[in-house]
Amino acid sequence: MAKVLMKGNEAIGEAAIRAGCLNYFAYPITPQSEVAEYLAKRLPEAGGTFVQGESEVAVGYMIFGAAACGERVMTTSSSPGVSLMSEAISYIAGARCPAVFVNIMRGGPGLGGILPSQGDYFQATKGGGHGDYHMLVMAPDGVQEAVEMTMQAFPLAEKYRGPVMIMGDGMIGQMMEPVEFPEDLYVPPTNKDEWATNGMDTRKSDTKNIVKSLYLDPTVLNDHNLLLKSQYDRMKEEEVRFENYNTDGDYQALIVSYGTMSRVCKTAIDEMKAQGLEIGMVRPKTLFPFPEKAIHDAASKPGCKVVVSIEMSMGQMVEDVERVVKGKTPVQWYGQCGGEVPTPQKVMEHIQSLLNS
Amino acid sequence: MGKTFSKPEALSDAHTHYCPGCTHGIAHRLVAEVIDELGIRGRTVGIAPVGCAVMAYNYFSCDFQEAAHGRAPAMATGMKRVRPDLMVFTYQGDGDLASIGMGEIIHAANRGEKFTTIFINNAIYGMTGGQMAPTTMPGQRATTAPMGRDVEKTGMPIRMCELLSSLATPGYVERQTLLKPKYINKAKKAIKKAFEYQEANKCFSFVELVSTCPTNWGMTPQDALKWAEETLLPYYPLGEFKSPE
């Protein structure tokens, strides 16, 4: 298929349709409202369903109800809205329903601002909602990858029977880039008759399906938690994704960065290379499961003096980087909040000053 | 001798955990009878609330989801929009529906979502042990209103049927009660009508059932029925508040 020029938010909406998701529920919030505007027009054409919910709380449960019927379903929001959906995400994880959530992050805390941010890393990877759950979190670095990850999110949500989150930021949502929608990323929906509440008539036997997260018996709940954990352990085995950049040769410092920030870092790395300074980077594409081994190995390379987690937050991913580097190499944080993306120049100055100190 | 009385097919064999004299059991039975009579069990999905009926999924023999507190109408919306062929009902208490879930029920009703809500109004929080509900009567004692509900500070009890029938969107809204056999027959008719409106894809349908909670009212089942008739029914009048015709 030929490439088309599209805004990130619209491309995510189109990607959902191409992935076979015809059900979308949302509440408006900048900087992602274009997804809802795009799908409000596009879904009826495609024979799908769009409901503008009364709040993100309600939207979270519309997603739950639809997902519990076994249908492919997605919502998109931005940081304050995702806080409100976090209750539903916890229930969806507990009840083991596949659903796709997109967070086009903006600055926080509170109302914060409407410009790009990566301040929801903790929320996405460490919980957000209550209880022992995780979700698979993918972080695209541009519009094409946002499309691909959105298309992959649906089969992954079905594989693990749980919520999957795409973590973009305001920059990815708003910018226009040429994209294509790879047809081979379409995977037919799995058969959900075994667990979905899609009516007993769909099953041959007289068994009812119950979708729930309540387990009052402590041993049964413990078993349920172990089952969930086994899914997260399997994700760690099978779904870790990352990109290594300029790590073939030696380098003096290693950057760990994702999303929009990682693109700025690539420019800085190219520039420093031209000046004779080698800097490597590992870019996590999945934030959960985290590319633990890749970062540990890259940080352990002889000659690497320092690891810097560069984020559009006040230092969230850096805690995971420290955790996986395990003291092999000193770990530092660098970043900026509020919506201004650090420039390549700033990144270069920071790295150079670190190496000179 | 032939069988003259049997359990509806839509009820399971499980023993309920409801207290003696609680009207939840009657409400379950009426819903189950209607499901049987309409022959829709195989395409019905219920949604259990958070409240004493949280385990309703064990007592019905059709597919069931269990919601978070107050969110059943949003779940029903999600379900009904993606599977309009299913028959969907929420079963909710007054804390669930009229307090924490007020936003969800009003907006679902106002969008005219084609599902049915069975609303159990027992004027108290049953499951958590007798705290004040939005429907608790003035002066009625609750564990969080030990001197009785003070309407100066907590406002007057909310009347859901009156509130929902003020919406301009067409809908079916009726209040009945389970206090006596004559009322129970009317309650069943209302429930059946509600499901029929859903089946005809006509409108949102809502049946409130004025119920009892002898345990948390601190009364015998007999006294609870009497108190409800004397105190609740004058404030929560029975009848059809709105119909799509």
Ligand SMILES: Cc1ncc(C[n+]2csc(CCOP(=O)(O)OP(=O)(O)O)c2C)c(N)n1
């Ligand atoms: C978010 C949340 N808040 C509070 C609770 C605790 N809780 C469980 S049931 C309930 C009240 C239920 O009362 P009602 O809806 O009147 O139903 P009843 O038990 O009387 O049938 C509350 C507050 C909860 N489970 N979840």
Ligand code: SF4
């Ligand atoms: S606590 Fe009240 S509402 Fe709950 S089962 Fe007992 S009597 Fe019924």
